[in-house]
Amino acid sequence: MEEKDCRANIISATTPLFAERGLTGVGVRELTAAAGVNISMISYYFGGKNGLYAAVLSEQFAALNRVADLKTLDADPMAKFELYLRATVARYRENPYLLRIYASELTNPTPFFETIVKPAIQAVVQLLIDTFSEGFSDGRFREGLNPTDTVLALVGMINFYFLLEPVTREMVDHTAGRDEELIRHVMDIFAMGILK
Amino acid sequence: MEEKDCRANIISATTPLFAERGLTGVGVRELTAAAGVNISMISYYFGGKNGLYAAVLSEQFAALNRVADLKTLDADPMAKFELYLRATVARYRENPYLLRIYASELTNPTPFFETIVKPAIQAVVQLLIDTFSEGFSDGRFREGLNPTDTVLALVGMINFYFLLEPVTREMVDHTAGRDEELIRHVMDIFAMGILK
DNA sequence: GTCTATATTGCGATAGAC
DNA sequence: GTCTATCGCAATATAGAC
Numbered sequence: 001m002e003e004k005d006c007r008a009n010i011i012s013a014t015t016p017l018f019a020e021r022g023l024t025g026v027g028v029r030e031l032t033a034a035a036g037v038n039i040s041m042i043s044y045y046f047g048g049k050n051g052l053y054a055a056v057l058s059e060q061f062a063a064l065n066r067v068a069d070l071k072t073l074d075a076d077p078m079a080k081f082e083l084y085l086r087a088t089v090a091r092y093r094e095n096p097y098l099l100r101i102y103a104s105e106l107t108n109p110t111p112f113f114e115t116i117v118k119p120a121i122q123a124v125v126q127l128l129i130d131t132f133s134e135g136f137s138d139g140r141f142r143e144g145l146n147p148t149d150t151v152l153a154l155v156g157m158i159n160f161y162f163l164l165e166p167v168t169r170e171m172v173d174h175t176a177g178r179d180e181e182l183i184r185h186v187m188d189i190f191a192m193g194i195l196k
Numbered sequence: 197m198e199e200k201d202c203r204a205n206i207i208s209a210t211t212p213l214f215a216e217r218g219l220t221g222v223g224v225r226e227l228t229a230a231a232g233v234n235i236s237m238i239s240y241y242f243g244g245k246n247g248l249y250a251a252v253l254s255e256q257f258a259a260l261n262r263v264a265d266l267k268t269l270d271a272d273p274m275a276k277f278e279l280y281l282r283a284t285v286a287r288y289r290e291n292p293y294l295l296r297i298y299a300s301e302l303t304n305p306t307p308f309f310e311t312i313v314k315p316a317i318q319a320v321v322q323l324l325i326d327t328f329s330e331g332f333s334d335g336r337f338r339e340g341l342n343p344t345d346t347v348l349a350l351v352g353m354i355n356f357y358f359l360l361e362p363v364t365r366e367m368v369d370h371t372a373g374r375d376e377e378l379i380r381h382v383m384d385i386f387a388m389g390i391l392k
Numbered sequence: 393g394t395c396t397a398t399a400t401t402g403c404g405a406t407a408g409a410c
Numbered sequence: 411g412t413c414t415a416t417c418g419c420a421a422t423a424t425a426g427a428c
Contacts, residue, residue: 006411006412019303020304021220021304022218022220022221022303022304023221024217024218024220024221025218025219025220025304027402027403027404028403028404028405029402029403029404037412038411038412038413038414039404039405039413040405040406040411040412040413040414041411041412042404042405043404043405043406044411044412048404048405049404049405099303100303100304103299103302103303103359104300104303104304106299106359106360106362106363107215107218107295107296107299107300107303107359108216108217108218108221108296108300108304109362113362117363118362118363121360121363122363122364122367125360125363125364125367126367129367142388144384145381145384145385146377146381148364148367148368149357149368149377149378149381149382150381150385152353152356152357152360152364152368153353153357153381153382153385155356155360156352156353156354156355156356156357156360157348157349157352157353157356158352159352159356160348160351160352160353160355160356160359161345161348161349161352163299163302163303163352163356164302164317164321164348164351164352166302166305166309166314167302167313167314167317167318167321168318168321168344168348171318171321171322171325171344172344172345172348181342181345182345185341185342185345185346185349186345186349188340188341188389189341189346189349189385189386189389189390190385190389191389192338192388192389192390193384193385193386193387193388193389194385194388202393202394223420223421223422224421224422224423225420225421225422233394234393234394234395234396235395235422235423236393236394236395236396236423236424237393237394238422238423239422239423239424240393240394244422244423245421245422245423
């Protein structure tokens, strides 16, 4: 296998293992077996298990950075919030491992939390706060709302819904077919909750 | 140290380590060093590291089971939702490690997820769904609301707020002094979002 | 009940052959 | 660039002394 393919192949084959068991929960032998490569390839391409994990993390959070496209968009704040919801749901569908790695870094941070994870999430939250402030100064939202709390409420509704999937699997339909209903439902509560 | 004290001491001293680094992220040497006991005490009292972790998990989720008190309470649904919020916030203040272990089990489940974690969370969610249904059949809530989605929105707003603390620490005051404002804010959005 | 000492296994990393 | 073989270390667990 040539270099570029091999590197990418190792990353994609090991992402599910890191997502399900964490950095410390999986060993290099299992990682390389899943990728179908020799054990020494991890050191060769990534300088070690931690280096491979950092590469996995970078790839995952690159997807999150695309939310920044909202900034350049010319739309009113509520439409932007809805686009955020849609982008979030779409991202979790395209990439079923992102949320696990995301939440795993929040609860059991590795050395890469500060450099890769935290800045990426902060950028999204800040973008949403700016969006809220825009609508607030236009007088669209109720008085007395705290921008950060409001934004974190929206972020929490959608993310925790997916995070709880292992627990609520038997209580609610988690297939993509219901995504549209979910988005509408969250937007519904949020809009009624904050609009004048 | 006598038996009962020693057992309890090991559990309380190792809970922070398990919470911050996960079951696989910490070794028995470090665990026993933190508790100030000999390495063999883990096998003696708990039959091994996994047994200790299970004991830690049981203790943590016992706190969660106290939410079931809501069931016997004679109050209207919105008051019950507010009590759920208050109980949740109080629980995370009393026990700063519960949420991390909780979320860690959601993302990187151990063998104890199915037996200890999942049933405890399901009971809380089901209780809130029943509370919602009660208010819905009394005609208090807007038509078109899905009970499960609505309840998960509430659960997500409060839990994800705390989960994001490592990221939002510099953006928002996370001290207990602001808890009352947070609860009021979440209840505000939720009530406006679902009431007729 | 608590200790030391050790058995056993698995880990991550790499030297060196090809 | 990819392999085998192995090094050095840390892991969990426990036997057996006290």
